[in-house]
Amino acid sequence: xxxxxxxxxxxxxxxxxxxxxxxxxxxxxxxxxxxxxxxxxxxxxxxxxxxxxxxxxxxxxxxxxxxxxxxxxxxxxxxxxxxxxxxxxxxxxxxxxxxxxxxxxxxxxxxxxxxxxxxxxxxxxxxxxxxxxxxxxxxxxxxxxxxxxxxxxxxxxxxxxxxxxxxxxxxxxxxxxxxxxxxxxxxxxxxxxxxxxxxxxxxxxxxxxxxxxxxxxxxxxxxxxxxxxxxxxxxxxxxxxxxxxxxxxxxxxxxxxxxxxxxxxxxxxxxxxxxxxxxxxxxxxxxxxxxxxxxxxxxxxxxxxxxxxxxxxxxxxxxxxxxxxxxxxxxxxxxxxxxxxxxxxxxxxxxxxxxxxxxxxxxxxxxxxxxxxxxxxxxxxxxxxxxxxxxxxxxxxxxxxxxxxxxxxxxxxxxxxxxxxxxxxxxxxxxxxxxxxxxxxxxxxxxxxxxxxxxxxxxxxxxxxxxxxxxxxxxxxxxxxxxxxxxxxxxxxxxxxxxxxxx
Numbered sequence: 001x002x003x004x005x006x007x008x009x010x011x012x013x014x015x016x017x018x019x020x021x022x023x024x025x026x027x028x029x030x031x032x033x034x035x036x037x038x039x040x041x042x043x044x045x046x047x048x049x050x051x052x053x054x055x056x057x058x059x060x061x062x063x064x065x066x067x068x069x070x071x072x073x074x075x076x077x078x079x080x081x082x083x084x085x086x087x088x089x090x091x092x093x094x095x096x097x098x099x100x101x102x103x104x105x106x107x108x109x110x111x112x113x114x115x116x117x118x119x120x121x122x123x124x125x126x127x128x129x130x131x132x133x134x135x136x137x138x139x140x141x142x143x144x145x146x147x148x149x150x151x152x153x154x155x156x157x158x159x160x161x162x163x164x165x166x167x168x169x170x171x172x173x174x175x176x177x178x179x180x181x182x183x184x185x186x187x188x189x190x191x192x193x194x195x196x197x198x199x200x201x202x203x204x205x206x207x208x209x210x211x212x213x214x215x216x217x218x219x220x221x222x223x224x225x226x227x228x229x230x231x232x233x234x235x236x237x238x239x240x241x242x243x244x245x246x247x248x249x250x251x252x253x254x255x256x257x258x259x260x261x262x263x264x265x266x267x268x269x270x271x272x273x274x275x276x277x278x279x280x281x282x283x284x285x286x287x288x289x290x291x292x293x294x295x296x297x298x299x300x301x302x303x304x305x306x307x308x309x310x311x312x313x314x315x316x317x318x319x320x321x322x323x324x325x326x327x328x329x330x331x332x333x334x335x336x337x338x339x340x341x342x343x344x345x346x347x348x349x350x351x352x353x354x355x356x357x358x359x360x361x362x363x364x365x366x367x368x369x370x371x372x373x374x375x376x377x378x379x380x381x382x383x384x385x386x387x388x389x390x391x392x393x394x395x396x397x398x399x400x401x402x403x404x405x406x407x408x409x410x411x412x413x414x415x416x417x418x419x420x421x422x423x424x425x426x427x428x429x430x431x432x433x434x435x436x437x438x439x440x441x442x443x444x445x446x447x448x449x450x451x452x453x454x455x456x457x458x459x460x461x462x463x464x465x466x467x468x469x470x471x472x473x474x475x476x477x478x479x480x481x482x483x484x485x486x487x488x489x490x491x492x493x494x495x496x497x498x499x500x501x502x503x
Contacts, residue, residue: 007129010358014366019062022055023363026063027370030070034090035078035382036393041071042436043218045333046210047397049340050404057341058356062363064337068330069121069313069364073371076113076306077382080106090309092279096294096301108241109302112249114375116307120257121368124314127261128321129361132350135322139347142323144455145465149475151448154325156479157266158440160486168433176441177448179204187453199413206336207405208414209442212421213428213435214329215401219394220422221429241299249303252282256304260311265318266327274312275305314364321357322347325444329436332443 013019033044045064052060075090080097093113100109142150159169182193183203194200241249259281260274282304283294292298317334319325324346326332335345343349343356350357405414428435459465467473 003129003133006133006354006358007362009355010360010362013058013355013359014062014362018056019059019359019363020366022059022063023066023367024370026066027070027073027367027374029063030067030072031074031077031371031374031382032385033067034071034074034076035385041068042210042329042333043215044071045330045337046207046213047215047401047404049207049210049333049337050407052337053340053407057338057343057353058359060337060341061334061356061360062367064334065317065360065364066367068334069310069367070371072306072310072313073114073117073375074382075309076117076302077110077375077379080109080113080302090275090305092275092305093302095279096296096298099292099295099297100299100302103297105245105297105299108245108299110379111376112241112245112253112299112303113306114372116249116253116256116303117310118368118372119253120260120307120311121314121371122365123257124261124264124311125361125364125368127315128317128364131318132322132357132361135318136347136350139323141471142347143469144451144458145469145472146475148448148451148455149466149472149479150323150325151444151451153475153479153482154319154327155437155441155444155448156482157327158437160482165432166486168431169437172428172433172435172437173441176438176443177445179209179438180442180445181449186450199411203446204442205414205417206339206442208417209421210333210336210439211401211405212418212423213425213438216398216418216422217425217429217435219398220426223391223394245299249299252278252300252303253307255281255285256307257311260308260313261315263308264312264315264327274308278304278308317360317364320345321349321360324349324447326440329439332439335443 014023029044029048030041033041044067048064048067052064055063072090076093076097079090079093080101083094083098097109097113100106155173159166159173180203182200184191184194184201191201256274256278259278263274263277266273279301282298282300283290286294286298286300290298290300294301313330316327316331319327320331320334324335324344326335338345338349343353402415402418405418406412425435428438455465456463465472466476
């Protein structure tokens, strides 16, 4: 009964005209961003963070959440019609979605992607609503030692589940932790690593790091690529799959939904890992006799990953909302948005601001419904957008972003810092270093330090406090188990193969 009353509160909040407008704006921008190759949800959220200053906290989070799961929908459109992933979790959709488009079945591929995403999103939102309250109750049992151990587990999970080199992922985490130390020490009031620059006394701005490393650097990297687009405008066909395709796709949607719901909760997981894993499972289950073969336009290669990435996108809100721990870079940005509005992420959000907590969950249902209504009838509009040359699109985006960064503090220093991090982000791109762990380290670093120092103060300097408390010890053992597992040669090889599926 309590869950029903909470959901009633959530829907009364989400269905207000103001919040409905921002939910619609979020999913529309998200779909648009997903459709346009090269600008993923991380870059978009980073670039739009300054605009949320003027909004109510609930409206701001509803809009940012809509952008995230809206981009999962929109990314499939580009992947299927142009063979370019609108964002990273749509990489594997290109493999079979584009081949279906070439065979004149683009409509069926787009239709099953939208239907699968809607089913997965609805199921995952139900999980968020069901599991968030008990997890929040558990979180209240956490002390500083438990929070420190949980963040250690989160950072190790982010390293293990990051695509590419483990060494590079560790380096990104460490760099993020070090950047988080810049500013005035809370306990002593002494400035650290600020080099007597007054603007650095409050630390490096979160928006400058996020927008520079993800937004600007992504655009610079895309501008140097040659435009190569073959849009299937005349071969979209019926948006409903035939009976045979539906029969093949239904179990793939169910498997993708379950897999994505689980992987979304894991630290470092989310939509990207879920889509890769779902494609691998569908390929293994179909075997060598699949008709048509995988890679040649099998609808299960679209249904599974698209359902998984949407489910993963929504369940990744669980650790962010209940524990205040971001499982991926997008949730780190959401925590940044909450901090901007003076909301302390963590279990107290549910008790101190229930309308925000449940309003956000209810808005996910409404947003998923909006996306189905939006996406399928507007395929023609998205096709026209795909024809806009990048050289016209990107400079306009960069200009608006610079205005947004400047408007935060009305200080040109923020713009300069964003440019510096844009260059750093571009260097990371060239060195094939994934920047997501850096953002997680940057967000979690100050929180880790605060909880470490608090735990040591409470225990009078006794470091064994982290292993004598059962919950803290359990979390540290889980982190150690992750390190041992990923070091095993067989697991290391499987991990490399999994991330090479979409390359």
